Amino acid sequence: MHVPHPSNAASQRQIQRRALLGSLAGSTIEWYDFLLYASVAPIVFAPQFFPQSDPVVAVLLAYFGHALTFLIRPFGGIFFAHIGDRMGRKKTLVVTLATMGIGTMAIGLLPTYAQIGVWAPILLFGCRIAQGLAVGGEWGGALLLAYEYAPKEKRGFFGAVPQTGVTFGLILGNLALIAAMLVSGPALFESFAWRIPFILSFVLIFVGLYIRKELDETPAFREVQASGNVQKNPLGATLRKHWREVLVAIVVKAVETAPFYIYAAFMISYAKSNLGYSSNTTLAAIMVGAVVASLMIPLASALSESFGRQRVYSFGVILLIAVSGPYFLLAESSVVGLIIASVLALGIAWSFVTATLGTMMSELFRAEVRYTGITLGYQIGAALFSGTAPMLAVWMVDSSGGHWWPIPVYLAALGLLSLVGVWFASRRRSEHHHITS
Numbered sequence: 001m002h003v004p005h006p007s008n009a010a011s012q013r014q015i016q017r018r019a020l021l022g023s024l025a026g027s028t029i030e031w032y033d034f035l036l037y038a039s040v041a042p043i044v045f046a047p048q049f050f051p052q053s054d055p056v057v058a059v060l061l062a063y064f065g066h067a068l069t070f071l072i073r074p075f076g077g078i079f080f081a082h083i084g085d086r087m088g089r090k091k092t093l094v095v096t097l098a099t100m101g102i103g104t105m106a107i108g109l110l111p112t113y114a115q116i117g118v119w120a121p122i123l124l125f126g127c128r129i130a131q132g133l134a135v136g137g138e139w140g141g142a143l144l145l146a147y148e149y150a151p152k153e154k155r156g157f158f159g160a161v162p163q164t165g166v167t168f169g170l171i172l173g174n175l176a177l178i179a180a181m182l183v184s185g186p187a188l189f190e191s192f193a194w195r196i197p198f199i200l201s202f203v204l205i206f207v208g209l210y211i212r213k214e215l216d217e218t219p220a221f222r223e224v225q226a227s228g229n230v231q232k233n234p235l236g237a238t239l240r241k242h243w244r245e246v247l248v249a250i251v252v253k254a255v256e257t258a259p260f261y262i263y264a265a266f267m268i269s270y271a272k273s274n275l276g277y278s279s280n281t282t283l284a285a286i287m288v289g290a291v292v293a294s295l296m297i298p299l300a301s302a303l304s305e306s307f308g309r310q311r312v313y314s315f316g317v318i319l320l321i322a323v324s325g326p327y328f329l330l331a332e333s334s335v336v337g338l339i340i341a342s343v344l345a346l347g348i349a350w351s352f353v354t355a356t357l358g359t360m361m362s363e364l365f366r367a368e369v370r371y372t373g374i375t376l377g378y379q380i381g382a383a384l385f386s387g388t389a390p391m392l393a394v395w396m397v398d399s400s401g402g403h404w405w406p407i408p409v410y411l412a413a414l415g416l417l418s419l420v421g422v423w424f425a426s427r428r429r430s431e432h433h434h435i436t437s
Helices: 006-049 057-087 089-109 118-149 152-184 186-193 195-199 200-214 219-227 234-241 243-273 279-307 309-333 334-361 369-386 390-398 406-431
Strands: none
Touching: 006 057, 006 089, 006 118, 006 152, 006 186, 006 243, 057 118, 057 234, 057 243, 057 369, 057 390, 089 118, 089 195, 089 200, 118 152, 118 243, 118 279, 152 186, 152 195, 152 334, 152 369, 186 195, 195 200, 195 369, 200 390, 219 406, 234 243, 234 369, 243 279, 243 309, 243 334, 243 369, 243 390, 243 406, 279 309, 279 334, 309 334, 309 406, 334 369, 369 390, 390 406
């Protein structure tokens, strides 16, 4: 048995820590940029960037700007995953991070509908398209940067680290928005100060690029290069040989992503217009849930090493279904303690799902098509279930006369669909366990 020299082992651990930091930092910044729009869509973009003849239509159009990125993400994912599976993960991650930063800063500089008319939403949607292209390629690269540097016994933890970037990005974005609100006041925030968190993104992008520039290519991709197995057409190879795995990845993504955008985006406008909460209060509550999820994700990933990804994921799905209805019921109570309890329960339930998702997807695909495979599954799943979630929630509440009950019913249906998907994921992994190399 070969025992690595202590200095080599220490050097390897240092490289792995640097890869984790590069994955987490880039993922956090990317999601900070991406989620800022969702947080202020109903309170800033709806009234300032769209015609006000019908306020509900304006909110729906603002949320369409949110959904648009999810429709674009698969195209960005296909483009950047092609580069990632042919030329390497590192080069791709530099371009995606820079593209996201430019798009986010540009949103902060856009004139409003009152200033330039119909060009305001057109330019806004253009910036969102750039963001969608960037995040479409970023997630898969950030995940593989962590997963492909991971020792076999820690793949669950390493694969969960970029998922933590989603909650860290949400926390960072909400902190920036709350700070801007508190310093400026509601009137100044809605007229100007909302732009500051978007413009500051440019500084964060430089931080992320600095951290990533020292990283080498991942060991798994170097092995693919050395063996001569680099695919000339990764997309074609994935669709021919791994289309079942792509379908499984799409389905297991559903219940991880729809609840996130309903509770992190839709609830801001619902709590303000239907329950009478201030935007500040709702953002703070969402941030509490994100903090809880951030703390729970490492624990959930550790449990997945002992009990298996599928079991931990399934437990999270069942818990998420169970707390969806009570969440809205307790939010209506206006009792602070009950509201906090519902947010905590939601954050805990969601963490079990998201902590296992990335590693579970990665273990479905061979290294030579892994970037393309996980990106297709994740981004098509996002296009179908993420961007549509806030719009569907608005429509369901409006169609039911202001009642919230259709939302947990919808989430329960997605949960059952995802449980079917995870059963197939378990079967595919058993049949092709050798693909996790």
